[in-house]
Amino acid sequence: xxxxxxxxxxxxxxxxxxxxxxxxxxxxxxxxxxxxxxxxxxxxxxxxxxxxxxxxxxxxxxxxxxxxxxxxxxxxxxxxxxxxxxxxxxxxxxxxxxxxxxxxxxxxxxxxxxxxxxxxxxxxxxxxxxxxxxxxxxxxxxxxxxxxxxxxxxxxxxxxxxxxxxxxxxxxxxxxxxxxxxxxxxxxxxxxxxxxxxxxxxxxxxxxxxxxxxxxxxxxxxxxxxxxxxxxxxxxxxxxxxxxxxxxxxxxxxxxxxxxxxxxxxxxxx
Ligand SMILES: NC(=O)c1ccc[n+]([C@@H]2O[C@H](COP(=O)([O-])OP(=O)(O)OC[C@H]3O[C@@H](n4cnc5c(N)ncnc54)[C@H](O)[C@@H]3O)[C@@H](O)[C@H]2O)c1
Numbered sequence: 001x002x003x004x005x006x007x008x009x010x011x012x013x014x015x016x017x018x019x020x021x022x023x024x025x026x027x028x029x030x031x032x033x034x035x036x037x038x039x040x041x042x043x044x045x046x047x048x049x050x051x052x053x054x055x056x057x058x059x060x061x062x063x064x065x066x067x068x069x070x071x072x073x074x075x076x077x078x079x080x081x082x083x084x085x086x087x088x089x090x091x092x093x094x095x096x097x098x099x100x101x102x103x104x105x106x107x108x109x110x111x112x113x114x115x116x117x118x119x120x121x122x123x124x125x126x127x128x129x130x131x132x133x134x135x136x137x138x139x140x141x142x143x144x145x146x147x148x149x150x151x152x153x154x155x156x157x158x159x160x161x162x163x164x165x166x167x168x169x170x171x172x173x174x175x176x177x178x179x180x181x182x183x184x185x186x187x188x189x190x191x192x193x194x195x196x197x198x199x200x201x202x203x204x205x206x207x208x209x210x211x212x213x214x215x216x217x218x219x220x221x222x223x224x225x226x227x228x229x230x231x232x233x234x235x236x237x238x239x240x241x242x243x244x245x246x247x248x249x250x251x252x253x254x255x256x257x258x259x260x261x262x263x264x265x266x267x268x269x270x
Contacts, residue, residue: 004235006031010087011078013065016043018191020091022223023230028056035078037063065092065118072125085129087234090119090140097200100154108155115159131177137234140167142185144249171243180242182233187249190220216251216260
């Protein structure tokens with residue numbers, strides 16, 4: 001098996017669950033020392049133990065990405081423990097399923113603080129460590145909602161457009177120090193966030209099935225599929241790639257149709 005991240009340390013927010021957890025496990029298997037930053041201490045501790053019992057190196061650091069002091073100390077703790085930092089992956093995120101007129105300012109600000117301001121804090125405080133390396137990597141998790149409007153999630157969609165724009169700007173401003181910054185944009189991915197979002201609807205199974213009709217591959221993506229794209233952008237396999245986005249969505253954004261089963265091949269295709 002390849003060990004693409006030997007000698008590298010990665011700080012991953014949202015690492016206690018879903019895409020962040022899958023990324024942490026994959027990075028550790030590839031030889032990285034991983035800092036697991038998350039609000040959820042119980043789950044974060046479980047991920048840390050699982051990585052260590054598989055022979056990897058991991059440190060859980062409690063972190064609220066909305067608080068600058070919390071992000072700064074979580075980054076400094078990981079860099080201090082592992083003797084430097086080369087990779088930052090910003091996975092922490094939340095979603096609300098509600099319309100614009102149902103928001104109050106506090107809810108709106110909370111979502112933006114987790115999904116956007118948290119990335120600002122992480123990159124700002126990681127830079128002191130990243131700049132000490134010849135090469136360094138930042139990968140931010142956007143969404144298909146970085147490109148198109150999604151019904152019922154106005155704040156989330158606004159936040160994910162911001163994540164893509166921020167990623168491009170960071171790529172420009174810090175290229176001189178050897179930093180590459182890119183955005184991975186997942187489609188419908190089977191994580192606790194997705195299940196929580198679906199369970200807020202009257203019929204979760206029907207909601208999922210309706211949404212998957214829009215996906216040519218017809219299934220929710222496993223978090224490991226997203227993690228592999230994050231890995232690609234966090235090592236020299238992607239040398240020369242910066243300021244861009246990698247959509248991993250089972251073809252969602254390629255489809256103009258609402259019902260992709262209508263465009264699948266006929267069974268008598270030669
Ligand atoms: N699941 C999907 O379908 C999907 C699709 C597109 C994009 N995304 C994005 O992928 C990223 C990961 O989402 P996921 O689906 O794995 O969700 P998830 O809920 O499984 O994981 C998100 C993690 O972020 C952590 N978190 C939330 N607020 C935090 C805070 N203030 N400080 C620190 N950690 C915090 C949570 O504790 C959780 O562990 C998010 O940015 C999400 O928007 C998910």
